[in-house]
Amino acid sequence: MIIASEKQQELLLEVGKLDLSISRVEVELANAERSETIDSLRTRLLATSENLLQAHATSENLSGEIKRIASDVELVEQRIIRDNEKAKQVSSEREQKAVNQELDSLKARLTSLEDSELSLMESLEMANEEIAKITQQRAALNVDLEAELAKQQGQTLTLRAQHTELSEKRNLAFGKLDEELQKLYGRKALRGIAVAQTLGRDCSACRLSINAVQFEAMMAEPADHLPTCPNCDAMIIR
Numbered sequence: 001m002i003i004a005s006e007k008q009q010e011l012l013l014e015v016g017k018l019d020l021s022i023s024r025v026e027v028e029l030a031n032a033e034r035s036e037t038i039d040s041l042r043t044r045l046l047a048t049s050e051n052l053l054q055a056h057a058t059s060e061n062l063s064g065e066i067k068r069i070a071s072d073v074e075l076v077e078q079r080i081i082r083d084n085e086k087a088k089q090v091s092s093e094r095e096q097k098a099v100n101q102e103l104d105s106l107k108a109r110l111t112s113l114e115d116s117e118l119s120l121m122e123s124l125e126m127a128n129e130e131i132a133k134i135t136q137q138r139a140a141l142n143v144d145l146e147a148e149l150a151k152q153q154g155q156t157l158t159l160r161a162q163h164t165e166l167s168e169k170r171n172l173a174f175g176k177l178d179e180e181l182q183k184l185y186g187r188k189a190l191r192g193i194a195v196a197q198t199l200g201r202d203c204s205a206c207r208l209s210i211n212a213v214q215f216e217a218m219m220a221e222p223a224d225h226l227p228t229c230p231n232c233d234a235m236i237i238r
């Protein structure tokens with residue numbers, strides 16, 4: 001039979017309650033540090049950074065193509081000017097016909113180049129709109145992420161402060177326990193909840209019901225006796 005004064009039993013109960021609170025704070029801390037919202041925001045930011053790289057590459061390719069076509073257009077235009085000059089100077093009908101044919105084909109080529117240029121410019125405009133859109137998305141995601149990180153930091157700091165405060169109280173109360181009770185508490189705490197109370201005939205640690213005979217015997221014991229739960233072996237403070 002464990003013997004413990006009423007004062008010691010109160011201390012045991014206090015240590016038990018503080019340890020439960022400390023465990024709860026530890027769970028909350030772990031949850032706060034493992035934020036799904038933050039993970040998801042980071043994943044989305046990573047995805048948008050890949051999209052942005054892709055959009056920039058597309059825009060650069062289109063600009064390059066437009067530049068090439070523009071220089072082709074220039075060459076064709078120069079040849080048209082030259083051929084127009086030539087058309088004025090040719091003497092024979094045969095030569096005239098040849099120059100006119102070349103001019104027709106150059107003009108067709110020019111039209112086709114200008115059509116391609118126009119369509120590429122439309123694509124470039126779309127690519128640049130995409131870049132602007134992704135940049136905006138990223139800015140919004142960054143704002144959300146910073147807010148979440150600040151919130152997380154606030155929660156973590158509060159919980160750490162609670163943890164420190166509870167641990168100090170717990171150690172103070174634990175230090176006032178008799179050495180034997182400290183050892184006993186330590187052994188029982190390793191296996192589960194060390195201290196319990198009764199809720200009706202239920203043990204508050206294991207939530208199992210203590211049978212009526214054992215319960216009455218337990219209640220009939222002297223006040224400085226410290227019974228244990230027949231189910232989970234927690235010390236029961238009556």
Ligand SMILES: [Zn+2]
Nearest residue numbers: 203206229232
């Ligand atoms: Zn129990």
